[in-house]
Amino acid sequence: MLSSKVIFFHQSKTIQLMTQVLYRLTTIIALVFYALPSTYASDLEKEKRWADQISDSLFDGEIIWLKADEQDFLSIFTAPDDTQHKRVILMLHGTGAHPDWPQLINPLRIGLINHAWYSLSIQMPILANEADYADYAPLYNEIPSRMDAAIEFLLSQGLEHIVILGHSQGAAMAAHYLAQTEKPIKQFISIGIPSYTDIPAMNTHNKIRQITIPMLDIYGSHDLEEIINNAPTRRAIALKSGNHQYTLKMLSGDHFFENNEQALLDFIIQWLKRTQ
Numbered sequence: 691m692l693s694s695k696v697i698f699f700h701q702s703k704t705i706q707l708m709t710q711v712l713y714r715l716t717t718i719i720a721l722v723f724y725a726l727p728s729t730y731a732s733d734l735e736k737e738k739r740w741a742d743q744i745s746d747s748l749f750d751g752e753i754i755w756l757k758a759d760e761q762d763f764l765s766i767f768t769a770p771d772d773t774q775h776k777r778v779i780l781m782l783h784g785t786g787a788h789p790d791w792p793q794l795i796n797p798l799r800i801g802l803i804n805h806a807w808y809s810l811s812i813q814m815p816i817l818a819n820e821a822d823y824a825d826y827a828p829l830y831n832e833i834p835s836r837m838d839a840a841i842e843f844l845l846s847q848g849l850e851h852i853v854i855l856g857h858s859q860g861a862a863m864a865a866h867y868l869a870q871t872e873k874p875i876k877q878f879i880s881i882g883i884p885s886y887t888d889i890p891a892m893n894t895h896n897k898i899r900q901i902t903i904p905m906l907d908i909y910g911s912h913d914l915e916e917i918i919n920n921a922p923t924r925r926a927i928a929l930k931s932g933n934h935q936y937t938l939k940m941l942s943g944d945h946f947f948e949n950n951e952q953a954l955l956d957f958i959i960q961w962l963k964r965t966q
Contacts, residue, residue: 759835764813769808776848776851782812830866834870837871857881862884862886868903885923909939910944925938
Protein backbone atom coordinates (compact mmCIF):
# COMPACT_ATOMS: atom_id res chain seq x y z
CA MET A 691 0.00 0.00 0.00
CA LEU A 692 1.37 3.39 -1.02
CA SER A 693 2.10 5.83 1.78
CA SER A 694 0.45 9.26 1.85
CA LYS A 695 3.82 10.84 1.09
CA VAL A 696 4.21 8.78 -2.10
CA ILE A 697 0.66 9.57 -3.18
CA PHE A 698 1.24 13.29 -2.54
CA PHE A 699 4.48 13.12 -4.55
CA HIS A 700 2.73 11.56 -7.54
CA GLN A 701 -0.11 14.07 -7.33
CA SER A 702 2.37 16.95 -7.22
CA LYS A 703 4.24 15.60 -10.25
CA THR A 704 0.96 15.18 -12.12
CA ILE A 705 -0.09 18.77 -11.39
CA GLN A 706 3.34 20.02 -12.41
CA LEU A 707 3.19 18.13 -15.72
CA MET A 708 -0.34 19.37 -16.42
CA THR A 709 0.76 22.96 -15.75
CA GLN A 710 3.69 22.60 -18.13
CA VAL A 711 1.44 21.12 -20.84
CA LEU A 712 -1.12 23.93 -20.49
CA TYR A 713 1.61 26.58 -20.62
CA ARG A 714 3.10 25.06 -23.77
CA LEU A 715 -0.33 24.71 -25.34
CA THR A 716 -1.07 28.39 -24.68
CA THR A 717 2.22 29.38 -26.31
CA ILE A 718 1.56 27.14 -29.34
CA ILE A 719 -1.92 28.62 -29.80
CA ALA A 720 -0.48 32.16 -29.68
CA LEU A 721 2.17 31.19 -32.24
CA VAL A 722 -0.46 29.69 -34.57
CA PHE A 723 -2.59 32.84 -34.41
CA TYR A 724 0.45 35.03 -35.03
CA ALA A 725 1.33 32.99 -38.12
CA LEU A 726 -2.13 33.43 -39.65
CA PRO A 727 -2.65 36.03 -42.39
CA SER A 728 -3.10 39.52 -41.03
CA THR A 729 -6.69 40.25 -40.03
CA TYR A 730 -7.98 42.86 -37.65
CA ALA A 731 -7.89 41.30 -34.20
CA SER A 732 -8.00 44.61 -32.35
CA ASP A 733 -11.15 45.32 -30.37
CA LEU A 734 -12.52 47.99 -32.69
CA GLU A 735 -15.54 48.67 -30.50
CA LYS A 736 -13.23 49.44 -27.60
CA GLU A 737 -11.14 51.66 -29.88
CA LYS A 738 -14.32 53.57 -30.77
CA ARG A 739 -15.23 54.01 -27.11
CA TRP A 740 -11.75 55.37 -26.38
CA ALA A 741 -12.02 57.70 -29.40
CA ASP A 742 -15.38 59.07 -28.24
CA GLN A 743 -14.02 59.64 -24.75
CA ILE A 744 -10.93 61.45 -26.03
CA SER A 745 -12.97 63.58 -28.46
CA ASP A 746 -15.14 64.81 -25.59
CA SER A 747 -12.28 65.73 -23.28
CA LEU A 748 -9.24 66.72 -25.39
CA PHE A 749 -7.76 70.12 -24.48
CA ASP A 750 -4.29 70.06 -26.00
CA GLY A 751 -3.63 68.69 -29.45
CA GLU A 752 -5.63 67.83 -32.54
CA ILE A 753 -7.35 64.57 -33.38
CA ILE A 754 -6.06 63.07 -36.62
CA TRP A 755 -7.66 60.00 -38.15
CA LEU A 756 -5.20 57.74 -39.92
CA LYS A 757 -5.89 54.64 -42.00
CA ALA A 758 -4.20 51.24 -41.91
CA ASP A 759 -5.44 48.17 -43.77
CA GLU A 760 -8.67 50.00 -44.68
CA GLN A 761 -9.36 50.69 -41.00
CA ASP A 762 -9.37 54.19 -39.48
CA PHE A 763 -7.60 54.66 -36.17
CA LEU A 764 -7.26 57.67 -33.90
CA SER A 765 -4.14 59.69 -33.20
CA ILE A 766 -3.42 62.96 -31.37
CA PHE A 767 -1.12 65.46 -33.05
CA THR A 768 0.31 68.12 -30.74
CA ALA A 769 2.38 71.08 -31.93
CA PRO A 770 4.68 73.16 -29.71
CA ASP A 771 4.60 76.95 -29.52
CA ASP A 772 8.05 77.03 -31.13
CA THR A 773 7.53 75.27 -34.45
CA GLN A 774 10.87 76.08 -36.08
CA HIS A 775 12.35 72.73 -35.02
CA LYS A 776 10.94 70.00 -37.25
CA ARG A 777 11.28 67.14 -34.79
CA VAL A 778 8.60 64.84 -33.44
CA ILE A 779 8.09 62.00 -30.99
CA LEU A 780 5.79 59.19 -32.10
CA MET A 781 4.20 57.82 -28.90
CA LEU A 782 2.91 54.29 -28.29
CA HIS A 783 0.81 53.57 -25.18
CA GLY A 784 0.79 50.35 -23.16
CA THR A 785 -1.57 47.36 -22.95
CA GLY A 786 -5.24 48.15 -23.47
CA ALA A 787 -4.77 51.91 -23.16
CA HIS A 788 -5.27 54.87 -25.53
CA PRO A 789 -3.28 57.80 -27.02
CA ASP A 790 -4.12 60.20 -24.18
CA TRP A 791 -3.77 57.78 -21.29
CA PRO A 792 -3.65 59.83 -18.07
CA GLN A 793 -0.69 57.88 -16.69
CA LEU A 794 2.63 58.72 -18.35
CA ILE A 795 1.39 59.24 -21.94
CA ASN A 796 -0.62 62.43 -21.38
CA PRO A 797 1.98 64.07 -19.05
CA LEU A 798 4.78 63.40 -21.53
CA ARG A 799 2.70 64.49 -24.52
CA ILE A 800 1.83 67.80 -22.87
CA GLY A 801 5.29 68.30 -21.38
CA LEU A 802 6.98 67.99 -24.77
CA ILE A 803 5.24 71.21 -25.86
CA ASN A 804 7.55 73.23 -23.60
CA HIS A 805 10.64 71.68 -25.20
CA ALA A 806 9.77 72.51 -28.83
CA TRP A 807 8.91 68.93 -29.72
CA TYR A 808 5.92 67.89 -31.78
CA SER A 809 4.24 64.64 -30.81
CA LEU A 810 1.92 62.16 -32.45
CA SER A 811 0.33 59.70 -30.03
CA ILE A 812 -1.40 56.85 -31.85
CA GLN A 813 -3.97 54.22 -30.96
CA MET A 814 -2.30 50.82 -30.93
CA PRO A 815 -4.23 47.54 -31.33
CA ILE A 816 -6.03 46.60 -28.12
CA LEU A 817 -8.05 43.79 -26.59
CA ALA A 818 -10.70 43.53 -23.89
CA ASN A 819 -9.64 44.35 -20.34
CA GLU A 820 -9.48 40.70 -19.25
CA ALA A 821 -6.97 39.75 -21.98
CA ASP A 822 -3.57 38.47 -20.88
CA TYR A 823 -0.30 39.86 -22.20
CA ALA A 824 0.36 36.82 -24.42
CA ASP A 825 -3.12 37.21 -25.99
CA TYR A 826 -1.76 40.25 -27.80
CA ALA A 827 0.60 38.20 -29.99
CA PRO A 828 -1.77 38.05 -33.02
CA LEU A 829 -2.15 41.84 -32.90
CA TYR A 830 1.54 42.31 -33.68
CA ASN A 831 0.61 41.66 -37.31
CA GLU A 832 -1.25 44.97 -37.26
CA ILE A 833 1.62 47.08 -35.94
CA PRO A 834 3.61 47.76 -39.15
CA SER A 835 0.66 49.20 -41.09
CA ARG A 836 -0.31 51.55 -38.24
CA MET A 837 3.26 52.67 -37.71
CA ASP A 838 3.80 53.20 -41.45
CA ALA A 839 0.63 55.30 -41.67
CA ALA A 840 1.75 57.45 -38.73
CA ILE A 841 5.22 57.98 -40.15
CA GLU A 842 3.88 58.86 -43.60
CA PHE A 843 1.65 61.48 -41.97
CA LEU A 844 4.59 62.99 -40.08
CA LEU A 845 6.73 63.13 -43.19
CA SER A 846 3.86 64.85 -45.03
CA GLN A 847 4.00 67.55 -42.31
CA GLY A 848 7.70 68.12 -42.96
CA LEU A 849 8.70 66.39 -39.72
CA GLU A 850 11.70 64.31 -40.71
CA HIS A 851 13.42 63.95 -37.33
CA ILE A 852 11.25 61.15 -35.94
CA VAL A 853 11.78 59.56 -32.54
CA ILE A 854 9.70 56.61 -31.34
CA LEU A 855 8.73 56.40 -27.68
CA GLY A 856 6.88 53.39 -26.32
CA HIS A 857 5.68 52.50 -22.84
CA SER A 858 5.31 48.92 -21.56
CA GLN A 859 3.79 46.77 -24.32
CA GLY A 860 3.93 49.86 -26.54
CA ALA A 861 7.71 49.71 -26.17
CA ALA A 862 7.70 46.02 -27.14
CA MET A 863 5.53 46.85 -30.17
CA ALA A 864 7.93 49.63 -31.13
CA ALA A 865 10.91 47.26 -30.86
CA HIS A 866 9.06 44.75 -33.04
CA TYR A 867 8.56 47.43 -35.68
CA LEU A 868 12.06 48.87 -35.52
CA ALA A 869 13.61 45.44 -35.94
CA GLN A 870 12.07 45.14 -39.41
CA THR A 871 11.48 48.64 -40.79
CA GLU A 872 13.62 50.72 -43.10
CA LYS A 873 11.82 53.95 -42.20
CA PRO A 874 14.11 56.86 -41.21
CA ILE A 875 13.76 56.73 -37.41
CA LYS A 876 16.42 58.70 -35.52
CA GLN A 877 16.10 57.44 -31.93
CA PHE A 878 14.12 54.98 -29.83
CA ILE A 879 12.97 55.49 -26.22
CA SER A 880 11.56 52.49 -24.38
CA ILE A 881 9.97 52.93 -20.96
CA GLY A 882 9.33 49.81 -18.89
CA ILE A 883 9.85 47.40 -21.80
CA PRO A 884 8.82 43.81 -21.01
CA SER A 885 10.82 40.75 -22.04
CA TYR A 886 8.48 38.00 -23.25
CA THR A 887 10.80 35.43 -24.84
CA ASP A 888 8.41 32.54 -25.62
CA ILE A 889 6.63 34.13 -28.60
CA PRO A 890 8.84 35.42 -31.47
CA ALA A 891 6.90 38.62 -32.15
CA MET A 892 7.03 39.57 -28.47
CA ASN A 893 10.64 38.57 -27.83
CA THR A 894 12.12 41.97 -27.10
CA HIS A 895 15.57 40.51 -26.52
CA ASN A 896 15.76 39.39 -30.15
CA LYS A 897 14.34 42.72 -31.34
CA ILE A 898 16.97 44.69 -29.43
CA ARG A 899 19.65 42.66 -31.23
CA GLN A 900 18.40 44.12 -34.51
CA ILE A 901 18.06 47.76 -33.45
CA THR A 902 21.04 49.90 -34.45
CA ILE A 903 19.80 53.45 -33.80
CA PRO A 904 20.36 55.22 -30.45
CA MET A 905 18.14 53.55 -27.85
CA LEU A 906 17.25 54.78 -24.37
CA ASP A 907 16.01 51.95 -22.14
CA ILE A 908 14.36 53.45 -19.03
CA TYR A 909 12.83 51.55 -16.16
CA GLY A 910 11.60 52.51 -12.70
CA SER A 911 13.23 51.74 -9.37
CA HIS A 912 9.90 50.16 -8.37
CA ASP A 913 9.02 48.79 -11.81
CA LEU A 914 7.67 45.31 -12.50
CA GLU A 915 10.05 42.68 -11.18
CA GLU A 916 10.80 41.02 -14.51
CA ILE A 917 11.59 44.37 -16.14
CA ILE A 918 14.08 45.20 -13.39
CA ASN A 919 15.63 41.73 -13.39
CA ASN A 920 16.05 41.66 -17.18
CA ALA A 921 17.69 45.10 -17.40
CA PRO A 922 21.31 43.80 -17.34
CA THR A 923 20.41 41.21 -20.00
CA ARG A 924 18.94 43.87 -22.29
CA ARG A 925 22.06 45.98 -21.93
CA ALA A 926 24.39 43.05 -22.60
CA ILE A 927 22.42 42.07 -25.71
CA ALA A 928 22.49 45.62 -27.12
CA LEU A 929 26.21 46.09 -26.56
CA LYS A 930 27.11 42.62 -27.84
CA SER A 931 25.10 43.38 -30.98
CA GLY A 932 27.22 46.47 -31.55
CA ASN A 933 24.79 49.20 -30.53
CA HIS A 934 27.12 51.41 -28.51
CA GLN A 935 24.48 54.16 -28.62
CA TYR A 936 22.30 52.14 -26.25
CA THR A 937 21.69 53.69 -22.81
CA LEU A 938 20.16 51.89 -19.84
CA LYS A 939 18.80 54.09 -17.07
CA MET A 940 16.92 53.40 -13.87
CA LEU A 941 14.92 56.37 -12.57
CA SER A 942 12.92 56.77 -9.39
CA GLY A 943 9.36 55.60 -9.93
CA ASP A 944 6.97 52.75 -10.57
CA HIS A 945 5.94 51.25 -13.92
CA PHE A 946 3.95 54.40 -14.78
CA PHE A 947 6.30 56.88 -13.08
CA GLU A 948 3.37 58.19 -11.07
CA ASN A 949 4.35 61.60 -9.59
CA ASN A 950 7.78 61.32 -11.26
CA GLU A 951 6.77 62.37 -14.76
CA GLN A 952 8.77 65.62 -14.75
CA ALA A 953 12.04 63.91 -13.82
CA LEU A 954 11.35 61.31 -16.51
CA LEU A 955 10.73 64.00 -19.13
CA ASP A 956 13.82 65.97 -18.10
CA PHE A 957 16.06 62.94 -18.53
CA ILE A 958 14.52 62.10 -21.90
CA ILE A 959 15.13 65.65 -23.16
CA GLN A 960 18.75 65.55 -21.96
CA TRP A 961 19.34 62.24 -23.72
CA LEU A 962 17.74 63.47 -26.94
CA LYS A 963 20.07 66.48 -26.98
CA ARG A 964 23.11 64.24 -26.51
CA THR A 965 22.20 61.77 -29.26
CA GLN A 966 20.51 63.85 -31.96
